[in-house]
Amino acid sequence: MPIPENYAKAIEALQATLSPDSVTTDAGVLTKHSQTFGVSKGLGHTVVVFPKTTEDVVNIVNISRENRMPICAYGGGTSLEGHATFSDTGGISLDVSRMDQILEIHVEDGDLVCQPGIQWVKINEILNEKGIPLFFPLDPGIGATIGGMISTGCSGTNAVKYGTARGEWFINATIVLPSGEVIKTRRRARKCSAGFDTLSLFIGAEGTLGIVTEVTIRLTPLLPTRVAVANFPDVGHASKASIEALNCGVSLQCVELLDKYSMAGLNSYNQTMRQWPEKDSLFFKIQGATQVFIEESARILKEVVERNGGSAFEFAATEKEADDLWLARKTAPMAGLALHPGARAMITDVCVPLSALPQLMTNIRKDLDASGLPAYTLAHAGDGNMHALILYRNEDEEKVVHDLVNQLAQYALELDGTCTGEHGIGVGKKKYLVNELGSSTVELMKQIKQTLDPLNLFSPGKLYPDYAKSSY
Ligand SMILES: Cc1cc2nc3c(=O)[nH]c(=O)nc-3n(C[C@H](O)[C@H](O)[C@H](O)COP(=O)(O)OP(=O)(O)OC[C@H]3O[C@@H](n4cnc5c(N)ncnc54)[C@H](O)[C@@H]3O)c2cc1C
Known part of the structure; x- marks a missing residue:
């Protein structure tokens, strides 16, 4: 497809503004940035840019606006609803992978300042290497970046203990708005009641309202964990056990349910060095500051499991055994694919x-x-x-x-x-939004979008449903 004239001008301006290795129209790179997991299809990007600083992002946003060329931020590309592709316009894929540094670590304050392209896994590796007994607990797909995690409102297996991206894990963020203006949502203090929470506008906004270029994230103590597993006659019993365990205050970091089909899949895949009962099963991660605390929690948990019809309760007393058990939970999604x-x-x-x-x-x-x-x-x-x-x-x-x-x-x-x-939501789930939130709430979201991005250049075609009440 020929590139529209305004897009060609934008690409020239990008090449003139950024370093030569920061702008590419290479077909392989364009394709990689257009393909995320899942079946939501999108058109390829027209150009991929790799900013290194907030100033680079401002320049790219200004060029995008001046030339009416849409822009879509790209973090780790692990999102699952067609978020990081363009639905029907083509445009600039703004890849933040070169903005991947930790800028400051404040151990006493329990926070760190980083760029948006750093992966959560990398942050935790660096803290571990430095011997800092803190970690960042949000755990979506491996490869996910802080910018992408804010923008999807992510969570993961640890959410039962630590909540989601909508909690207070992101203390502040620096954001480039569609106007090219740079805002910082608040300062670094743990608490702040100075006005309403502007950062929350960008959590789950999927890159449609601004591009995140710097973030202060909150850290939490890294406590020892152990793993337990149990089988249940059905999902109902497993679910009741999970609820009772949480409500009686057992210190659980994760409660994961694999149905009997997933357990059978694990057996056929045969990568976990054992055969599993092919029953609906719960995998628990028990957390505690001491082994005694964890063992006492495991004892209470076993009682809860048995009261709810569970059997074959297995508690991994050592770190190695715990890792082996948890491998089953980690392997389960891939087992289905590999089979x-x-x-x-x-x-x-x-x-x-x-x-x-x-x-x-x-x-x-x-x-x-x-x-x-x-x-x-x-x-x-x-x-x-x-x-x-x-x-x-x-x-x-x-x-x-x-x-x-x-x-x-x-x-x-x-x-x-x-x-x-x-x-x-991305592209794949737009159609459910009005039914779920109501048209007035969706209209409020659209009005915010219209106010911040009147030209609809930031990730057009994502998130906002296609009905015609307003122009998005
Ligand atoms: C195997 C697998 C397991 C997964 N498990 C989980 C899970 O347990 N929990 C969970 O929540 N998710 C999970 N996911 C989904 C995915 O990891 C999350 O959605 C993640 O938050 C996406 O981060 P990313 O950096 O890959 O973002 P991307 O895919 O690159 O982008 C996602 C969205 O964020 C926007 N964006 C990216 N960077 C920025 C930025 N700097 N500024 C503004 N907008 C930006 C993009 O434009 C896009 O709309 C899983 C995915 C896979 C493949």
Whole structure:
């Protein structure tokens, strides 16, 4: 497709402004930046730029605006709903991977200042290497960056203990607005009640309101953990055990549910050095400052499990045993994929109130079985956040997958839940937003978008539903 004249001018301006190695139209690089996981399709980018500083980002944003060329921030590219691609315009992919430094570490204050392109895994590795007994607990996909994590409103397995990106893990952020103006949302103090929380506007905004260029994140003590696992007659019993364990105050960092299909998948995949009972199972990470505390928690947890019909409670007393057990939880999503070579996968998530999780999982399992497609479900059970991995091989099957995803979102909404607990809206879930939030709330979101980005240049086609009340 020929490049529109205004885009060509923008690319010239980018080349004149940034260093030569910071602007590329190389086909391989464009393709890599256009392909994220999942089935949401998008057009390729026209150019990829690699800023190193906030000033570079300001220059890129100004060129984008002056030439009416859309812009889409790219972090780790691990998002799952077509976030990092353009839906139908092409444009500038702004890759923050060269803005990947920790700028300051304040151990006493329990925070650090970093650039947006650093990965959460890297931050924790660096803290560990430096012997600092703190860590950053939000844990989405490996490779996810701080900027992407803010923008998707992410969480992960640790959310049951530490909450999500919507908690207070991001103390402040420096953001380049579509106007080219740079704002810093607040200072570094732990608490602040000076006005409303402008940073929260950008959490989950998916790069549509501004580009994050610097962030202060809060850290928390890294405490020892151990792992326990138990089997249950069904998801309902597992869910009740999870709720009771949380409500009686057992110090749990993670409560993960793998359904019996996922457990069978683990056995067929055979990468965890053991055979598992093919039953709905809970994996717990117990956290505590001392071994005695952890063992006492494990004792209480075992009682809770058994009261709720669980069996084969296994507690890994050593770090090595704990790592071996947790490997099963970590391997489960990949096991499903590996068992069906050549198949494509749709990963989707929804979230419901804790007590509604069994109903949700029972409902969708009937549909998954009826579809005949290989499908594995697992859940961050402590949060009511269910994931389905559904595999397909051709366009007909892909249509079935879309129907299943629609059905799952519908079930979640009927149970007073959400169409996404952590992956976000992107392109794939725009259609559920009005039903979930109501048209007035969505209209407020659109008005904020219109105020900050009147030319609709920041990630057009994402997040905001396509209905015609306003121009987005
Ligand atoms: C195997 C796997 C497991 C996963 N598990 C989880 C999980 O447990 N929990 C969870 O929450 N997610 C999970 N995810 C999804 C994904 O890791 C998260 O959505 C993550 O937060 C995306 O971060 P990223 O850096 O990869 O962002 P990207 O994919 O690069 O971008 C995501 C969005 O953020 C915007 N963006 C990126 N950087 C910036 C910036 N600097 N300023 C403004 N906007 C920006 C992009 O434009 C885009 O809209 C998983 C993904 C995979 C592949």
